[in-house]
Amino acid sequence: MTVHRFDPTTYHRTFGSHDGVLTLASRDGLLTTTVDASGRDERGERVTDPGNPLTGPFLIDGAEPGDTLVVRVRSVRPNRPTGFSSAALAPVTVDPAYVWELERTDRRIDWQVDMHSCTARPSKPIIGLEGFQVPVEPMLGCIGVAPEAGQAISTATSGRHGGNMDYRGIRAGVTLRFPVLVPGALLFVGDVHAAQGAGELTGTGIEISADIELEVGLERGVRPEDRVVWPRGETDTVLFTMGNARPLDQAAQHATTEMVRWLRGRYGLSIEAASVLIGQACDYDLGNMFDPAYTMVCVLEKRYLPTAT
């Protein structure tokens, strides 16, 4: 396995068929860095425009539409001691008549992110919430590939190609699978959060720059029934599928449908078996309900899977 070190100098705010910055072969490793959502790097300096600027795209050698891109997330490590978040719940997250109770503010909360104690706390105590701290659980807010047909999709949103899913489960230890939609796949990554509540209800996690380590893989000759339609994830203990859409209902439909496909394709389950398994054993996570497309995640513990497979 070759491990590549890549230091980005340009960033993209769309998932599109931009020039590859580096070619990776299947099983190659990658060490690189990401700037925060506002375009600031490990020194806190703005090196590019704000709006989820991403590192990449990385061209996957030999990838063709119909293949599956595998991305193993080995490490996501904040590389500076401070992050920021918004101070206000987004209007869309509360009852319409409760919006009047919310503050109309762009105020930011700065956070001390301590990688030794693995905790983050507001730099300036919040009145009434003194002592509040959260565990640092770094996640990739954005990861995905270039969409098909010449589209360039904003890194503010998400779709079948992945994107700004803001799901806490995209962290070290997870293996993701994306559909290859253009030759070379073109992998983008960025928008790291040191921590985040489910749903990203203030429109931000604790936004931070990071060092990341990935390993890529390519699955070719994929049978139609094994094709990845919506992004898939896997850890030692769970399978998950990510649907991106509005309303949440549609996002959940995408995720559930993808889980059924996965169980049928890879595990050979009948519709009935897949239905019973999902019906009595699955769980759902909320990725985000802030971005233009929301994200719902269908999660299934591996202990429930057919043992013989």
Add this chain to the structure above:
Amino acid sequence: MTVHRFDPTTYHRTFGSHDGVLTLASRDGLLTTTVDASGRDERGERVTDPGNPLTGPFLIDGAEPGDTLVVRVRSVRPNRPTGFSSAALAPVTVDPAYVWELERTDRRIDWQVDMHSCTARPSKPIIGLEGFQVPVEPMLGCIGVAPEAGQAISTATSGRHGGNMDYRGIRAGVTLRFPVLVPGALLFVGDVHAAQGAGELTGTGIEISADIELEVGLERGVRPEDRVVWPRGETDTVLFTMGNARPLDQAAQHATTEMVRWLRGRYGLSIEAASVLIGQACDYDLGNMFDPAYTMVCVLEKRYLPTAT
């Protein structure tokens, strides 16, 4: 504390202002039984019509609109060795064009529910899923109070009064709070599931009859800012709020709004403090996305709450 034993002979399929079957005082305990969603009791005999027939209503002595009804769930214990579920995902749970892949069937799966090993498994192995079993984690599919203004709301659905929320978190150890909407509150309970996947995507959990033990409480003289608008729950480790509506977005808005109210009223947090707390530390559970109203649950771990309160 008085513990009442109540053996139901009638059941209701609406949450409404029906005659109370028993009057409970605040801090009273209640031992009773529930039939399954199809109206069958611990002997498997149909004793009432199907459609989530509920036990109750229990009249809470002195309860008036504006008060809070507290229900501590002490025990939910299936009282027979077999349950049933549907064999098919509901059409609303998958992508519209994937409905054609689903079976159009009313077939039932029967389950062996073993309270010794605390596991449930299909009575007849499902091909491809031999050996499949799930832990028994009994939950109350339906619990709630009579709605205001003479309404009688089907036990198929849910609302501010609670109802058929089908949330796995409503189980032994949880303390629930409901708004009192009519004099006497009128508590109903039933529709126990021995286990269920999140979302109740086949329209059923493992439906079963049960023995249950509750303790009720009444909070009077509630300040306006402490009023329960949507049902609330609490365990040793978490607070949660339940929103019921379609689409899931609106259910989540109700749940989030109720959590903000709770944090402001009981913990005295400012909007900013509540926003930061929810934004970086909350989680969401999916109750159901099958019933006429869906259920989303906002969950907050108590370890994040202000320590001085």
Add this chain to the structure above:
Amino acid sequence: MTVHRFDPTTYHRTFGSHDGVLTLASRDGLLTTTVDASGRDERGERVTDPGNPLTGPFLIDGAEPGDTLVVRVRSVRPNRPTGFSSAALAPVTVDPAYVWELERTDRRIDWQVDMHSCTARPSKPIIGLEGFQVPVEPMLGCIGVAPEAGQAISTATSGRHGGNMDYRGIRAGVTLRFPVLVPGALLFVGDVHAAQGAGELTGTGIEISADIELEVGLERGVRPEDRVVWPRGETDTVLFTMGNARPLDQAAQHATTEMVRWLRGRYGLSIEAASVLIGQACDYDLGNMFDPAYTMVCVLEKRYLPTAT
């Protein structure tokens, strides 16, 4: 044909199995009155509690579940010269972040309703909108039958039984069809608006009391394929179907599905023929997007229907 005159003394705020106030035979006419949404009558006096109090229920002789109740609306005529509306768009009708721009007010607009000129105008000119008047096009905000299974559904909302649909098309000249869900059908009517914009975006039309004239009919022995599932309407020129739900998408799905059923059952069209007809010739009206359930209406001009039928 017998025409009954009924002067109400009691009103209901739920569609439920209340005692019938009068029995009507198929083809009977009915002259009665309705109070406004706030419970005020033709003298402007509050004769009952606010919240869409309705006149009825009228028992339809011989009606049984599975039958179809036909209601011909002969006349809806405001019986006093003043109505009222809200002065504010409801928060749910605008973008969440635009709610801050809206006024948080309960202010009412009073309207002069002139049945001679058939126009309504604000009693006190609205600054910037001097001279504003709208045609009086009286409509029934609420009409429907008792729901099944002992439910009593608030007159604030709607469903398969009809209810508070707030659709401008429910006016003199229309013939409505409802499913009979309980013995006797139990018809309720009220909540007249002298005029209303589509969607009822301020949560009110021009609310007023009225004299109304209806004719009822009963269709028995209905074939399964001709059963009314969602309320249907018909005028000299159009057929329409009304779906009630949230989000609007689901309401539209109900309406479209009901139109397909109608075209298949009554006109014998194949799925393909119904699809082509709806796809290239139907229209949609927005009933309301304010009430707990929204209303979308699928409208088809009769000139497109098969001529031989």
Add this chain to the structure above:
Amino acid sequence: MTVHRFDPTTYHRTFGSHDGVLTLASRDGLLTTTVDASGRDERGERVTDPGNPLTGPFLIDGAEPGDTLVVRVRSVRPNRPTGFSSAALAPVTVDPAYVWELERTDRRIDWQVDMHSCTARPSKPIIGLEGFQVPVEPMLGCIGVAPEAGQAISTATSGRHGGNMDYRGIRAGVTLRFPVLVPGALLFVGDVHAAQGAGELTGTGIEISADIELEVGLERGVRPEDRVVWPRGETDTVLFTMGNARPLDQAAQHATTEMVRWLRGRYGLSIEAASVLIGQACDYDLGNMFDPAYTMVCVLEKRYLPTAT
């Protein structure tokens, strides 16, 4: 006024910052052609790939972000005698459990489009619907500008930039206003339908190639309160605003919010006056509920507008 004649040789399937094919000055006219959604021209020959290939983009001389692009649609005229549509309602348009009743087919209906009689009828009679014909009312399924920030958005969907709105109101006689989001605005146009039902429920209108005539205008120095946020339209008798999103509720919120902005900015109305006007006098049209983003249109008759302005 200069009228340009442009014969396209290339087409685009994204709204993006592609090279301008022709520069137009404010008040210039444009005569051009569009191919149908499948890439076929006036001879029925496939000259480009299917998927709503569009003519353009036309660069508007001097247009800068913050300006308003005005497009007057002078003429939309099918330029061949045949069109096509789908034979099947899309699954998303009916109740989830009714999808099983729909045909799973890609069958096409061919249409004779007669510009003399101004009618379209299926080339081969549809059984049970013999004699069915619809008036030819040609409309532009797609029209819009390049989005900001380097995005390239598929011509299958829509947004603030316009796009595939599939609204029947975009036809000869309408004047549209779009936000200029990139220098030169970059206007795209195509996907003409000879006719279409509201909602485009089969996923197609009567798809056809066309000759079109437009006139463009540019409004510069636009005050912030007059900025176009969502596309606006105007005819001799109405104003309308188009919101694009899912669910329909959000699309309607966009449209309503834009109408409020318009009434406040151009007509100087207070929030109260705009609320009363919209609440009692507006109408809503359904653009489409098939594409990835749905379209709802808020329509206001000009006769209700303040007379002095």
